[in-house]
Amino acid sequence: MTRYRYVDPDALVSLLNAVGDDDRRGRFVHDFISLWETRSQRLMKAMGQHDYEDADVVLLSIRSSSTMLGAWPLEAIGGMMHTQIKNFDIPGAMVHLARLHEVGSATCRELTGVLESMRAEAPR
Template structure:
């Protein structure tokens, strides 16, 4: 049995190929990983305050960046939360929040692994311990 895939590598490679030089290639993915906790916390705060407008903004950000990175499962779960947010359905939004956080964390882990595997030998040799 194979483990689930949270990042479609062809979509990720297409994005990375369109970005430019090596420095910029990894920045988008690494920014996504580094911002995940902040986005997740901002979404929880927005829902806790019944601020559906802010929740909408956060979810649009998660969905668009997930789609660009090929993180289809995360985009799908964010879409479920987003559908509930659009109609101000707090219980519906909250019902998918745990799954969103779980898939988000797993996506970040897989994305970090994929990005590490794409590093060139020169980048690896120049890395700080």
């Protein structure tokens, strides 16, 4: 049995089952993975420009999609950053930025493994 560090497998399976047919299964996961770098860069840009509104939007996106995927560590870090952004505290949010990137990348790697397992287990 695979040990997950970054994604709750029960939450992920629940999401995948809710999605429905095989054509759409995994698309949300794939989209999360493919958008991670864009979201990450957009967040850095927003914070660098002290654009609290855009940073808020990006962090809401990261947090909501992480919650849907069961990516609790990523959601928790995003939550800490989001609190700082809501308090107009860029330096406080920056404290967590490197960890957000690290955990986000690790989450994407773990999710990639899940997608590969799904493809391997799919009936042919």
